[in-house]
Amino acid sequence: MSPNGETKRTGMEEYTRRLIHVPIIHSPADMGSMGAELAAACIERLGRRHWDDYLAMLATFWQSVRAGLDGLGLDYGRVDLYQDGLPVCGKELKIVKAAAAKGSENYQLVLDLVSRGAKLMGTEDPKLLLEELRNVQAALASRPTNGECGMLNAEKEGPFRIPHSQFTTRQLMAERDAYLGRRIHESLRPGRTGILFLGLMHNVESYLAEDIVVTRLDHPVVPARRDEETRLEEGQQR
Numbered sequence: 108m109s110p111n112g113e114t115k116r117t118g119m120e121e122y123t124r125r126l127i128h129v130p131i132i133h134s135p136a137d138m139g140s141m142g143a144e145l146a147a148a149c150i151e152r153l154g155r156r157h158w159d160d161y162l163a164m165l166a167t168f169w170q171s172v173r174a175g176l177d178g179l180g181l182d183y184g185r186v187d188l189y190q191d192g193l194p195v196c197g198k199e200l201k202i203v204k205a206a207a208a209k210g211s212e213n214y215q216l217v218l219d220l221v222s223r224g225a226k227l228m229g230t231e232d233p234k235l236l237l238e239e240l241r242n243v244q245a246a247l248a249s250r251p252t253n254g255e256c257g258m259l260n261a262e263k264e265g266p267f268r269i270p271h272s273q274f275t276t277r278q279l280m281a282e283r284d285a286y287l288g289r290r291i292h293e294s295l296r297p298g299r300t301g302i303l304f305l306g307l308m309h310n311v312e313s314y315l316a317e318d319i320v321v322t323r324l325d326h327p328v329v330p331a332r333r334d335e336e337t338r339l340e341e342g343q344q345r
Contacts, residue, residue, distance in 0.1 A: 121298045122298065123297065123320060124297055124298075124301075124318060124320065125300040126291065126300070126302075126303055126322070127179070127301065127322050127324055128305065129172060129302060130323070130326075131306055132168055134212065136209050136214075139206070141244070141247070168326060169213070169216065171326045172324070175324050175326065182224075184224040186220070186224070186225040186226065186301070187228050187299055188217055188301075189304070190213075190214075190227075190230050192236065193227075193229060194229060194230070194232070194236055195231065195233065196233055199229045203227065216304075228301075229290075230290060231283060232283065235282055236283075238279060239283075280308060283309070284309055284311045284313070287309075287311045287314065289314070291311075
């Protein structure tokens, strides 16, 4: 890094594709019109105490993400932004602005990075997102209303497992990850760095092109290993 804080560039960097994978946790504001219903479902499943812990942890989490990215000394004029749940549709910036205005710290950060020169990329297949939306809506419509799910799994699940992740299938998640891998491969050019904000349940790195150099930006307030999430998920299905 140069004395003025800018990252020194070498000849090889002009031919390298880099991706910074930022595992994220979701907030109700990220979920659009379903945010309130998802919050209610999470309270039913985990209990009010765990939900309050989850909300309190979110602010610390996004402060950590911002600090982690700021510490990398990136030239945002050479950065492409990929976002969990953002469809390839031609209206990406409008979607981000709307979510940021509703209080999503995730989308507020994305908007801030765009203002610094980063390029916003449509990220996901709209058809797959629509399929997941329908799954979530169906699950919310059929969930128990008598409080039976309550605190049954709260201690094992903790506040990290927002219900959204429980309403998708492994097959659909794999299809989304495969599309993400193709999308990044087709759009991330040599000499540029991608930042991928992606939920904990994803496994996109299995679908990335081998020439992409991946760095994972982990944080102390979220589980560092995705296989722990997978173990919990499998344990619930037994």
